[in-house]
Amino acid sequence: MGSDATASVTVESINPKVLKCEYAVRGEIVTHAQRLQQQLQTNPSSLPFDEIIYCNIGNPQSLGQQPITFFREVLALCDHPALLEKPETSVLFSSDSIARAQQILSSIPGKATGAYSHSQGIKGLRDAIAAGIAARDGFPANADDIFLTDGASPGVHNMMQLLLRSESDGILCPIPQYPLYSASIALHGGTLVPYYLDEATGWGLEISELKKQLEDARSKGITVRSLVVINPGNPTGQVLAEENQKQIVEFCKNEGLVLLADEVYQENIYVDDKKFNSFKKIARSMGYGEEDLPLVSYQSISKGYYGECGKRGGYMEVTGFSSSVREQIYKVASVNLCSNISGQILASLVMNPPKPGDASYESYVAERDGILKSLARRAKALEDALNSLEGVTCNKAEGAMYLFPQVRLPEKAIEAAKEAKKAPDAFYALSLLESTGVVVVPGSGFGQVPGTYHFRCTILPQEDKIPAIISRLTAFHEKFLNKYRD
Numbered sequence: 001m002g003s004d005a006t007a008s009v010t011v012e013s014i015n016p017k018v019l020k021c022e023y024a025v026r027g028e029i030v031t032h033a034q035r036l037q038q039q040l041q042t043n044p045s046s047l048p049f050d051e052i053i054y055c056n057i058g059n060p061q062s063l064g065q066q067p068i069t070f071f072r073e074v075l076a077l078c079d080h081p082a083l084l085e086k087p088e089t090s091v092l093f094s095s096d097s098i099a100r101a102q103q104i105l106s107s108i109p110g111k112a113t114g115a116y117s118h119s120q121g122i123k124g125l126r127d128a129i130a131a132g133i134a135a136r137d138g139f140p141a142n143a144d145d146i147f148l149t150d151g152a153s154p155g156v157h158n159m160m161q162l163l164l165r166s167e168s169d170g171i172l173c174p175i176p177q178y179p180l181y182s183a184s185i186a187l188h189g190g191t192l193v194p195y196y197l198d199e200a201t202g203w204g205l206e207i208s209e210l211k212k213q214l215e216d217a218r219s220k221g222i223t224v225r226s227l228v229v230i231n232p233g234n235p236t237g238q239v240l241a242e243e244n245q246k247q248i249v250e251f252c253k254n255e256g257l258v259l260l261a262d263e264v265y266q267e268n269i270y271v272d273d274k275k276f277n278s279f280k281k282i283a284r285s286m287g288y289g290e291e292d293l294p295l296v297s298y299q300s301i302s303k304g305y306y307g308e309c310g311k312r313g314g315y316m317e318v319t320g321f322s323s324s325v326r327e328q329i330y331k332v333a334s335v336n337l338c339s340n341i342s343g344q345i346l347a348s349l350v351m352n353p354p355k356p357g358d359a360s361y362e363s364y365v366a367e368r369d370g371i372l373k374s375l376a377r378r379a380k381a382l383e384d385a386l387n388s389l390e391g392v393t394c395n396k397a398e399g400a401m402y403l404f405p406q407v408r409l410p411e412k413a414i415e416a417a418k419e420a421k422k423a424p425d426a427f428y429a430l431s432l433l434e435s436t437g438v439v440v441v442p443g444s445g446f447g448q449v450p451g452t453y454h455f456r457c458t459i460l461p462q463e464d465k466i467p468a469i470i471s472r473l474t475a476f477h478e479k480f481l482n483k484y485r486d
């Protein structure tokens with residue numbers, strides 16, 4: 001007895017915060033899909049479909065999106081500077097990629113992309129990002145406010161770690177939300193204070209709802225530290241109007257909340273009447289400076305038209321904190337030493353792409369616009385198809401990479417789900433996977449108004465796959481309703 005080494009660590013004895021944490025976009029349905037994919041490999045005719053189509057996660061290059069040539073050329077040259085000495089390089093690479101790589105390398109001590117950097121990231125790259133932010137917003141940005149990160153996710157963890165002292169500290173989060181937030185709040189031991197986005201008004205963010213939830217949380221003894229806003233929204237795809245953003249800034253200022261602005265989809269906007277405005281720009285345009293509002297803006301190389309998820313890059317722009325708090329943010333960043341250098345380089349490039357007159361400019365614009373226009377077409381085709389299904393309504397994806405339709409499930413389906421010990425929307429998504437090979441994430445992974453059922457489907461499969469997805473989805477949905485019709 002007692003000699004089994006694995007017995008000393010049990011699920012009961014590990015950190016309960018880890019048990020509490022859930023991350024649906026890589027959850028049960030995806031694991032099941034991976035099993036089915038293996039089954040297809042060993043026995044291709046054993047399932048009613050011949051491939052798994054992953055619509056569960058915003059991972060564009062995994063579904064065939066091509067990287068932007070300019071970005072990859074610069075990256076390749078930075079990673080192997082010996083290429084810059086070779087005569088063939090000026091034939092194989094564009095002149096502005098070569099110039100940019102030389103400029104970047106000159107800002108890296110010893111040109112060593114394999115060395116640790118400053119814990120906030122290489123200063124020259126932060127300068128470039130600050131210049132990109134200033135050009136985007138028309139307000140100054142400071143390289144010292146930029147913390148380069150391995151994607152936006154570690155930056156979110158950093159702030160949750162900073163703000164959450166105990167379960168009595170709360171973070172206002174949209175529902176539905178991207179589960180990074182619920183997972184990170186759970187891991188850091190705080191309380192998620194939900195505010196509901198209004199599906200009936202295209203996932204509108206109502207200040208009255210924020211106030212109500214804030215007061216409710218306070219009445220329960222929760223100290224609300226911060227408000228998370230995801231704009232454009234995930235999974236909901238809405239793009240906030242400027243007026244609405246001003247109200248949000250005012251609300252945070254009046255209530256003393258840190259505004260955590262998740263702006264990773266800033267380049268993903270598909271409607272002509274909406275435009276991305278950073279919260280920093282909105283706050284500064286209202287005359288609010290550093291002293292008025294603590295504000296953290298997240299950007300990532302994983303999204304936009306670049307979709308460099310696996311390179312893990314991004315930054316947070318941290319403004320409105322005292323220097324002593326910033327030292328603590330820096331200290332926590334420094335525990336990880338630094339973010340990876342390829343991600344840092346890409347973050348500087350997405351904020352400073354080629355300009356008119358640069359050798360790559362025209363091909364860069366063609367690649368960028370080709371991807372964004374195609375995403376807009378895919379979003380519209382899927383939205384129309386979903387809206388044509390019985391009992392399904394789907395708001396427009398104004399931005400981001402997802403549709404989040406509501407499915408009115410018959411009572412009998414809800415009963416069948418109960419029997420299968422599944423949430424009704426998980427039951428629907430699992431049935432969809434098993435009949436069609438299409439992987440979506442049940443709405444319960446993001447949060448939804450109780451009694452409503454949704455799923456999230458990315459708009460990322462390549463355009464030639466969309467008709468097949470639509471026909472499989474339509475056939476499945478009809479069959480499902482016919483089977484469970486009340």
Ligand SMILES: Cc1ncc(COP(=O)(O)O)c(C=O)c1O
Pocket residue numbers: 058150151152153154178180230234262264299300301302309313314
């Ligand atoms: C709203 C939002 N924020 C943050 C992230 C994290 O992305 P990354 O860590 O790859 O930058 C994602 C990823 O899907 C997201 O959708």
